[in-house]
Amino acid sequence: MPTARELLAFYLEAGVDCALSETPVNRLSEEAAVEERPAPKPALFRTANPPAIVPASIPSVPAPDAAIMSAREIAPRAASLQELRDLLERFDGCALKSTATRLVFADGNPEAKIMFVGEAPGRDEDLEGLPFVGRSGKLLDLMMAAIGLDRSKVYIANIIPWRPPGNRDPSPQETQICLPFIRRQIELVDPDVLVCLGKPSSQAVLDLKDGIMKTRGKWIDYDTGTRTIRAMATFHPAYLLRQPIYKRLTWQDLRAVQKALQG
Ligand code: URA
Helix, strand or coil: CCCHHHHHHHHHHCCCCCCCCCCCCCCCCHHHHHCCCCCCCEEEEECCCCCCEEEEEEECCCCHHHHHHHHHHHHHHCCCHHHHHHHHHHCCCCCHHHHCCCCCCCEECCCCCEEEEECCCCHHHHHHCCCCCCHHHHHHHHHHHHCCCCCCCEEEEECCCCCCHHHCCCCHHHHHHHHHHHHHHHHHHCCCEEEEECHHHHHHHHCCCCCHHHHCCCCEEEECCCCEEEEEEECCHHHHHHCHHHHHHHHHHHHHHHHHHCC
16 A cells, blocks of 8 residues: 555656645546536626726636637737736636646746747746746756847747646647737737747747757748747757757757847
């Protein structure tokens, strides 16, 4: 019989590191299957200017299609990064919000000429409320330092601003729900150069179909909505921690990024 400590160690190893409720639920039992969900609260989106309260026509956690439509409708309304952040704090269309500790919106300089976009926060980011502060964040800091950058000169965000439980991959629906917000975030930061870290970011943001091996290191045009900027996909630092052999290619990509920033 395993001890409680061994059981917890096993859960942690399996990625189960957060409790969703006070009491355990046997999701395999029939009772749990018909268990009633609490009635959804009406969602409210407060607009900043004028400070009106606009009732949304959808419930708290709407079906993915409704949530995607809602996100597409409200994200472009944010007139500033602060408004976008407030909007996300009020947006209940993505179920990941209910399991995450907090919103992980961004780090760095909103005036930066370069913006990095990762996938989703992990455990450390969820605890601190900042993107890329864990092991892969430390490597990202080194990658940036190699081309003379640090967090005062870059802006960093993720496609998904809430940690998926147990660091699972975000579902395609979750990605689609969050996409209008990161697109608006890019438009508001208005960098000259956009770097997408890893396959999920480059596929979602840059609409690239191929894997990272094929797409990395190539400049493509990205339409922010107000202008066209240069964008590039490169390896995600978490991947480089597992496959350090690709650091060499990443170095080439970073040199190209450095050149582009120098104009
Ligand atoms: N991986 C990401 O894609 N983003 C983070 O913020 C941390 C790890």
